[in-house]
Amino acid sequence: MAMILSVENLCVTRGGGTLLDRLSLSLEPGSITVLAGPNGAGKSTLLETLAGDLPPTAGQIRLDGQRITDLSLPRRAELRTMLRQQSLIAFDFAVTEVVAMGLHPHGISADSPHGRALIAEALADMDLSAFADRSATRLSGGEGQRVHIARSLVQLRAGEQRSLLLLDEPTTGLDYRHQLALLQVLKAEAQAGATIIASLHDLPLACRLATRLLLLARGTLLADVPPEQLDPALVADVYAIDPAEAALLLGLGRSPLPLRLAAE
Numbered sequence: 001m002a003m004i005l006s007v008e009n010l011c012v013t014r015g016g017g018t019l020l021d022r023l024s025l026s027l028e029p030g031s032i033t034v035l036a037g038p039n040g041a042g043k044s045t046l047l048e049t050l051a052g053d054l055p056p057t058a059g060q061i062r063l064d065g066q067r068i069t070d071l072s073l074p075r076r077a078e079l080r081t082m083l084r085q086q087s088l089i090a091f092d093f094a095v096t097e098v099v100a101m102g103l104h105p106h107g108i109s110a111d112s113p114h115g116r117a118l119i120a121e122a123l124a125d126m127d128l129s130a131f132a133d134r135s136a137t138r139l140s141g142g143e144g145q146r147v148h149i150a151r152s153l154v155q156l157r158a159g160e161q162r163s164l165l166l167l168d169e170p171t172t173g174l175d176y177r178h179q180l181a182l183l184q185v186l187k188a189e190a191q192a193g194a195t196i197i198a199s200l201h202d203l204p205l206a207c208r209l210a211t212r213l214l215l216l217a218r219g220t221l222l223a224d225v226p227p228e229q230l231d232p233a234l235v236a237d238v239y240a241i242d243p244a245e246a247a248l249l250l251g252l253g254r255s256p257l258p259l260r261l262a263a264e
């Protein structure tokens with residue numbers, strides 16, 4: 001069974017400011033929702049709140065009918081995977097050990113055949129097989145980001161069902177090849193039944209990935225549309241950029257080309 005996430009009249013206030021203002025939405029299994037919007041729009045706040053890690057000031061978030069704030073942290077870790085904007089890995093773990101952390105919420109041993117297979121698959125997906133035994137403290141920014149993504153893929157896939165995957169700016173630091181590889185992996189996960197929501201700054205990439213695009217500004221949802229229906233005039237207004245720039249960005253993302261890593 002896949003996960004339906006529903007949000008009703010969500011409000012978050014912090015430090016006297018309204019960070020999210022009466023948001024309602026519903027995310028279906030198999031969908032990829034991309035959250036776009038300027039710096040400070042509330043994207044990370046929304047993802048943290050949807051993950052159940054930041055209690056809302058008002059409103060409800062339900063994961064398959066259960067209120068997310070009623071679930072314990074271990075139960076939340078089984079039902080949803082959250083990739084945060086990353087900090088450095090401070091301890092001297094090997095890459096494979098960091099990736100194996102995704103198994104813990106599901107009680108699967110990294111030494112079991114199933115655990116080993118999940119780790120190997122995620123390492124291969126993020127082009128990290130050759131890095132498995134390297135220290136995770138000695139990686140470039142993009143390599144480190146790929147390690148965190150691989151850990152999240154393990155956590156998602158180790159569950160009994162493909163559940164909810166929340167990603168906060170997952171392409172940060174990734175080169176073009178690895179951005180495209182990530183897009184391919186996410187599309188495959190959605191096809192396998194995952195419910196995915198990701199914040200992205202890159203609008204052309206967002207349009208290629210999303211089945212649905214949410215445009216957030218100052219805590220308010222201004223658009224919730226398939227990417228091809230996103231209005232360039234609204235994008236220009238929200239980002240305070242020239243309309244021709246907005247049209248160019250959206251045009252780049254509306255290429256009908258499939259994702260290709262290298263010429264076949």
Ligand SMILES: Nc1ncnc2c1ncn2[C@@H]1O[C@H](COP(=O)(O)OP(=O)(O)OP(=O)(O)O)[C@@H](O)[C@H]1O
Pocket residue numbers: 014015017019037038039040041042043044045046
């Ligand atoms: N602990 C806090 N207390 C009060 N305000 C906060 C707190 N954390 C963040 N904010 C404010 O909340 C707003 C939304 O922040 P958030 O991190 O959700 O934005 P974002 O859309 O993810 O931005 P970015 O694109 O820069 O990552 C910002 O104006 C920020 O300054």
